Amino acid sequence: MKLLALLMLLPTAASFTINHLNHHLNSGLAPVRVGSPTRTKRLSRVPKLNAGGGAAAGVEQYDGVRIGPPPDLPSLLLHNRIVYIGMPLVPAVTELIIAELLYLNYESSDKPIYMYINSSGTLSQDGRPVGFETEAFAIADCIRYIKPPVHTIALGQAQGAAAMLLGMGKKGFRYALPNAVITLTQPKGQARGQASDIAIRAKEVMANKKVTCDLIAKATGKSIEEVEKDCQRVKYFDGEEAKDYGLVDKVLHSTKDLPVEPSFLS
Known part of the structure; x- marks a missing residue:
């Protein structure tokens, strides 16, 4: 019976983990590894170079590394x-x-x-x-x-x-x-x-x-x-x-x- 109850709790735990990760991604926070004390770091925004010549939507950087798409x-x-x-x-x-x-x-x-x-x-x-x-x-x-x-x-x-x-x-x-x-x-x-x-x-x-x-x-x-x-x-x-x-x-x-x-x- 204890084993059955534990198995029934697994989907709930998995759902909590996925929702927790989605919350971090949607709020602009870097993903954290579950079960570790990794420090959360916020993604920075820098001006994007696009064909129009203006600064519009930003290109994301993480720890100073550009992770956005290449310029067109x-x-x-x-x-x-x-x-x-x-x-x-x-x-x-x-x-x-x-x-x-x-x-x-x-x-x-x-x-x-x-x-x-x-x-x-x-x-x-x-x-x-x-x-x-x-x-x-x-x-x-x-x-x-x-x-x-x-x-x-x-x-x-x-x-x-x-x-x-x-x-x-x-x-x-x-x-x-x-x-x-x-x-x-x-x-x-x-x-x-x-x-x-x-x-x-x-x-x-x-x-x-x-x-x-x-x-x-x-x-x-x-x-x-x-x-x-x-x-x-x-x-x-x-x-x-x-x-x-x-x-x-x-x-x-x-x-x-x-x-x-x-x-x-x-």
């Missing part, structure tokens, strides 16, 4: 009018870049947009086509459509269609970091099916090549014939060579070299 870096960059292209130009990337450009256009029509480019264009790292040149054309048209000036900065790599976007930035505000590699190359395409389908696809690839070379020629001030010749084979530039070619206007060695710094750097 994409939103933080967007808030400071920075657009980062760090992947090949596939539809999902194009959709995001255009959405960011349109948003920043309607947020302010005169503040510059900083577009950092580290992309292999429409090709994968091993040279396989993974996107269509029309993705780059859509971004290029959007750059020309919106009112804010777009300052382009190449870091890492800007290959093919990405190099074309680099040159599409506002004249005088196109940059490359010292070790950036800029590459001119002609579009590639894959075609399957019957001969007529392959011929149609080949015609489209040649049309895309003409548009790409035309945009690069306008960006660099060179003739379209010269650009087409340079795109016949892969042509590599470092920052200074890209400057001489007309794809960029300056090689940056520090953010201090930017004519206008993003607000969180100044």
Whole structure:
């Protein structure tokens, strides 16, 4: 009988323990270990860095260690009018870049947009086509459509269609970091099916090549014939060579070299 009575009391004791712990958590107190004399410590609140730039809901710290979520870096960059292209130009990337450009256009029509480019264009790292040149054309048209000036900065790599976007930035505000590699190359395409389908696809690839070379020629001030010749084979530039070619206007060695710094750097 005594054993039975003891078993009947166990759920009540467990419920008391759970409720006791919940009380500590809900009141902002650190959990305590049941049955030990651990000293209770109150969680501190510190200002939270969020994309809006203001101090809102706090990030929790315990014994000086940050335990809140990490900052929302994409939103933080967007808030400071920075657009980062760090992947090949596939539809999902194009959709995001255009959405960011349109948003920043309607947020302010005169503040510059900083577009950092580290992309292999429409090709994968091993040279396989993974996107269509029309993705780059859509971004290029959007750059020309919106009112804010777009300052382009190449870091890492800007290959093919990405190099074309680099040159599409506002004249005088196109940059490359010292070790950036800029590459001119002609579009590639894959075609399957019957001969007529392959011929149609080949015609489209040649049309895309003409548009790409035309945009690069306008960006660099060179003739379209010269650009087409340079795109016949892969042509590599470092920052200074890209400057001489007309794809960029300056090689940056520090953010201090930017004519206008993003607000969180100044």
